[in-house]
Amino acid sequence: MESLRKPLSRLAQLSLRPGKQQVSYQSPWGRWALRGTALAYLTAFLLIPLFVIIQDGLREGLAGLWHQVTLPIAWNALMLTLWTAAVMTLINTIIGTLTAFVLVRYEFPGKMLLNSLIDLPLAIPTLVTGVMLVTLYGPQEALGAWLKEQFDFSIIFAPPGIILALLFITLPFVVRTVQPVLMNLDRSQEYAAATLGAGSWTIFRRITLPPLLLPLTSGALLSFARAIGEFGAVVIVAGNIPLYSQTAAVYVLGEVESENRLGASAMSVFMIAISFGLMMLVERLQPRQ
Amino acid sequence: MSIVLEHLTKRYDGHLVVNNVSLEVGDGEFFVLLGSSGSGKTTILSLVAGLVPVDQGRILLHNRDVTYLPPQERKVGFVFQNYALFQSMTVSENVEFGLSIRKVSAAERRRRSDELLELVGLSGLGNRKPWQLSGGQQQRVALARALAYQPDVLLLDEPLGALDAKIRTELRRNLKSIQRKLGVATIFVTHDQEEAFDLADRIGIMSFGRLLEVGTPDDLYRRPQTEFVASFLGTANQLVGNLTPEGIEVGAWHFPIFNNLQQMSQDRRVQVLFRPEDVALTPDVANLDCPRLGKAVVEEVAFGGAYERLRLRLPAISGVRSISPPVPFGSDSILVDTTRSPEQASRFPLQPGDQAWVGVHRIHVLAHPGLSFLILTDGSFRSQAALDLGGQIARLAHARVTVLGCGKLDKALQSHLQEARKQLGSGLVSLEAITFESDPVQAVQQAIEQRPHDLIIMGFNHQEDLPTTEQILDFGEHHLLLVPRPQPVPGKALICVSGGEPGKDDVLFAGRLVRHLSADATLLTVAAPARTEGGWWDRSERYLESGVRSLSLLGVPAKTVLRTGTVPEEICAEMRNGSYDMLVMGAPLTRPGEGISLAGVVGQTLSMVPDIATLIVRSHFIAQGSWNR
Numbered sequence: 001m002e003s004l005r006k007p008l009s010r011l012a013q014l015s016l017r018p019g020k021q022q023v024s025y026q027s028p029w030g031r032w033a034l035r036g037t038a039l040a041y042l043t044a045f046l047l048i049p050l051f052v053i054i055q056d057g058l059r060e061g062l063a064g065l066w067h068q069v070t071l072p073i074a075w076n077a078l079m080l081t082l083w084t085a086a087v088m089t090l091i092n093t094i095i096g097t098l099t100a101f102v103l104v105r106y107e108f109p110g111k112m113l114l115n116s117l118i119d120l121p122l123a124i125p126t127l128v129t130g131v132m133l134v135t136l137y138g139p140q141e142a143l144g145a146w147l148k149e150q151f152d153f154s155i156i157f158a159p160p161g162i163i164l165a166l167l168f169i170t171l172p173f174v175v176r177t178v179q180p181v182l183m184n185l186d187r188s189q190e191y192a193a194a195t196l197g198a199g200s201w202t203i204f205r206r207i208t209l210p211p212l213l214l215p216l217t218s219g220a221l222l223s224f225a226r227a228i229g230e231f232g233a234v235v236i237v238a239g240n241i242p243l244y245s246q247t248a249a250v251y252v253l254g255e256v257e258s259e260n261r262l263g264a265s266a267m268s269v270f271m272i273a274i275s276f277g278l279m280m281l282v283e284r285l286q287p288r289q
Numbered sequence: 290m291s292i293v294l295e296h297l298t299k300r301y302d303g304h305l306v307v308n309n310v311s312l313e314v315g316d317g318e319f320f321v322l323l324g325s326s327g328s329g330k331t332t333i334l335s336l337v338a339g340l341v342p343v344d345q346g347r348i349l350l351h352n353r354d355v356t357y358l359p360p361q362e363r364k365v366g367f368v369f370q371n372y373a374l375f376q377s378m379t380v381s382e383n384v385e386f387g388l389s390i391r392k393v394s395a396a397e398r399r400r401r402s403d404e405l406l407e408l409v410g411l412s413g414l415g416n417r418k419p420w421q422l423s424g425g426q427q428q429r430v431a432l433a434r435a436l437a438y439q440p441d442v443l444l445l446d447e448p449l450g451a452l453d454a455k456i457r458t459e460l461r462r463n464l465k466s467i468q469r470k471l472g473v474a475t476i477f478v479t480h481d482q483e484e485a486f487d488l489a490d491r492i493g494i495m496s497f498g499r500l501l502e503v504g505t506p507d508d509l510y511r512r513p514q515t516e517f518v519a520s521f522l523g524t525a526n527q528l529v530g531n532l533t534p535e536g537i538e539v540g541a542w543h544f545p546i547f548n549n550l551q552q553m554s555q556d557r558r559v560q561v562l563f564r565p566e567d568v569a570l571t572p573d574v575a576n577l578d579c580p581r582l583g584k585a586v587v588e589e590v591a592f593g594g595a596y597e598r599l600r601l602r603l604p605a606i607s608g609v610r611s612i613s614p615p616v617p618f619g620s621d622s623i624l625v626d627t628t629r630s631p632e633q634a635s636r637f638p639l640q641p642g643d644q645a646w647v648g649v650h651r652i653h654v655l656a657h658p659g660l661s662f663l664i665l666t667d668g669s670f671r672s673q674a675a676l677d678l679g680g681q682i683a684r685l686a687h688a689r690v691t692v693l694g695c696g697k698l699d700k701a702l703q704s705h706l707q708e709a710r711k712q713l714g715s716g717l718v719s720l721e722a723i724t725f726e727s728d729p730v731q732a733v734q735q736a737i738e739q740r741p742h743d744l745i746i747m748g749f750n751h752q753e754d755l756p757t758t759e760q761i762l763d764f765g766e767h768h769l770l771l772v773p774r775p776q777p778v779p780g781k782a783l784i785c786v787s788g789g790e791p792g793k794d795d796v797l798f799a800g801r802l803v804r805h806l807s808a809d810a811t812l813l814t815v816a817a818p819a820r821t822e823g824g825w826w827d828r829s830e831r832y833l834e835s836g837v838r839s840l841s842l843l844g845v846p847a848k849t850v851l852r853t854g855t856v857p858e859e860i861c862a863e864m865r866n867g868s869y870d871m872l873v874m875g876a877p878l879t880r881p882g883e884g885i886s887l888a889g890v891v892g893q894t895l896s897m898v899p900d901i902a903t904l905i906v907r908s909h910f911i912a913q914g915s916w917n918r
Binding site: 186188189191192193194195196197198199202206207210211 | 338339340359360361363365366367369371373374375376377386387390391431434435438
């Protein structure tokens with residue numbers, strides 16, 4: 001046994017990390033048992049359901065899946081989901097960066113409170129978010145009615161409502177990814193730029209922003225991914241009008257209820273693919289050790 | 290003048306970081322600000338660069354008032370301690386940054402950046418990213434970047450601090466030659482003495498926010514004005530001797546007066562400095578070709594490379610007190626540090642325990658002898674206040690501090706003294722603690738006999754401590770600071786002078802202390818209505834004006850106030866009006882044992898202003914009876 005292990009470990013050294021040998025304090029059984037548990041758990045609760053839904057969506061082949069997704073109502077729901085999420089991401093990126101900047105760089109009364117409020121959307125049930133927005137902007141409510149009357153602009157039961165709901169829900173994502181990076185940023189680079197004659201906008205654009213781009217992008221992608229699957233708030237706010245204000249997630253519910261399982265699975269697989277692709281991208285963007 | 294700073298002052302959270310600093314740096318001059326960390330030198334650079342707003346004072350760069358201009362418009366090149374290179378740009382982009390802001394054409398930028406990279410010895414590395422360079426290389430990029438747009442002045446904040454010794458010396462040589470070549474006025478901040486000596490045309494020594502002295506390296510080393518600078522630069526032997534008409538007297542040894550010393554100090558005591566290399570050692574007295582100090586025993590011999598270091602112990606010399614190197618409390622002997630060349634050492638080899646005659650080739654007399662404070666404590670709450678305030682004032686005034694513990698010598702007092710040492714420790718020129726198991730008066734008396742002090746600081750309660758105060762004043766010439774409760778360092782002092790008394794001495798010590806605290810002073814005199822006839826107003830005004838003049842010589846801004854009425858009441862009223870936080874009153878200087886009574890004006894005033902620090906200044910010109918009128 002001993003004679004066998006030696007060449008093996010030497011091989012491991014050669015192929016992986018030269019000169020760096022891992023010291024183990026556990027028995028080999030313990031190590032494998034630990035890995036086995038984690039893997040079994042992942043398989044049971046993540047991989048199997050994923051596999052099942054993908055298999056279900058592909059029941060009639062790729063063509064069948066494509067057919068289900070490109071049905072007018074489905075396609076429209078998908079497009080609505082994507083463009084509202086995109087608009088939300090754009091706004092969120094700008095405002096989120098601004099908020100993080102204000103929170104890190106400025107002192108003002110109520111800063112602590114604001115800082116803790118940022119995370120509130122994570123804690124509030126998204127259904128409640130929807131109800132809040134309807135209460136504020138609903139066609140029967142003062143503000144909603146006034147907007148409708150003055151500008152013929154409706155928010156609730158229309159795409160703007162969806163964007164508002166998504167904005168509310170994804171508020172923390174960009175702020176919380178940018179904030180720590182901004183906090184650890186060395187100010188002396190900015191001071192140096194100032195002594196060299198750069199104005200504050202130039203300093204922000206050329207000195208402060210570059211190191212923020214990476215966290216900014218991953219924050220934006222995270223909020224986009226989160227928005228695609230949003231159901232609770234949207235189902236209340238959007239009004240579920242096919243071809244107008246029905247999003248992909250709500251569409252899936254409709255298909256399940258009308259017992260079109262293939263339609264539901266196909267759309268689900270599509271959404272999984274988008275989310276998975278985004279997560280892979282975020283993963284790639286993370287700075288490596 | 291390239292850089293002119295006028296009365297620059299900066300506070301952070303009420304804490305004085307830069308304290309009334311005035312400085313002129315000439316065209317092309319290499320000026321070094323030298324001081325320990327936290328002395329405010331970096332803040333001065335930030336003020337000049339405009340990175341931090343100025344509280345008071347003015348900054349002129351090439352006769353242009355930039356005090357309120359943003360950093361972008363000041364045209365300063367700044368090199369940061371941590372280099373602060375733009376990580377997202379290449380080396381050339383870093384160097385070209387200042388030029389691209391100024392819309393210089395790409396070709397010209399390239400030319401200039403190549404030129405500067407060559408100047409700092411980094412040609413060909415323009416396309417690297419900052420993190421691909423070593424620390425020394427990064428620092429040179431930072432220098433090239435600061436110089437690229439041809440700034441009016443160059444500011445360097447400990448630029449070599451993070452580098453290892455060898456690279457540091459090499460870069461230092463580089464830096465000096467580049468600065469010479471470009472002829473740009475430079476302020477260089479460092480805590481490294483060797484660096485300062487090596488680079489500077491002139492050095493400014495900073496401590497606790499104040500610029501203590503400015504001069505050429507040679508001047509500051511050989512002819513320092515203050516005790517702090519004397520001991521901060523190199524090794525210093527310092528003694529207190531006497532000023533006599535024949536010259537400086539240190540024991541049996543006389544030095545002729547060579548500068549206008551009489552004007553410098555009315556004190557008969559003077560502080561004498563000599564450097565280790567000024568000391569001569571010989572086997573017998575006949576060989577000594579310079580004034581001799583005495584016969585000493587060798588305590589330590591250490592090998593120092595190019596030279597040998599010795600510490601010698603001289604027996605006590607009457608009338609001479611040693612300041613540095615410090616001797617343990619209670620010992621009268623005098624320690625002397627000296628260095629010898631290997632040649633000298635081989636001619637007259639010395640081992641610990643050997644005896645040698647000690648002579649001194651040259652001495653220097655400090656213009657401002659250092660102060661020494663005695664802080665009295667018995668562990669009570671009000672002596673804690675005295676420790677607090679005394680420690681802070683001593684730090685600002687660069688005074689040596691002796692903490693005197695008295696009362697019952699138990700565990701509580703011991704741990705209190707230990708705590709006090711810890712609390713006072715940082716930033717004091719010297720600190721020692723002594724204890725006497727006796728009442729405060731006897732303890733002070735014993736301590737004073739060992740060594741006189743300029744100022745005694747004690748906690749004070751006007752109902753209980755008046756007799757103690759009187760007795761402490763009775764044996765010695767020390768001034769007294771009474772601290773009734775914890776308070777911050779005074780910012781506004783009311784100096785009460787007794788009208789008609791000619792003494793400027795009342796004002797002088799107070800003025801010195803107030804200057805160290807950078808507080809404002811107001812001179813007050815009060816007379817009973819009955820005494821205001823016959824030109825009293827004119828005389829008093831003239832008198833106060835002369836006081837203001839002597840204060841302004843010390844650099845203390847002063848106002849004057851004249852009042853009529855009952856003296857303690859008027860003092861009290863003025864204290865309330867002006868929101869002063871220190872009161873200064875005079876007390877006579879008497880022969881020991883003659884007895885001092887504070888029962889008059891001082892005592893009454895103390896009981897009426899019970900919660901503000903009061904400085905009792907001793908003066909020959911105050912007659913015993915005068916305060917009681």
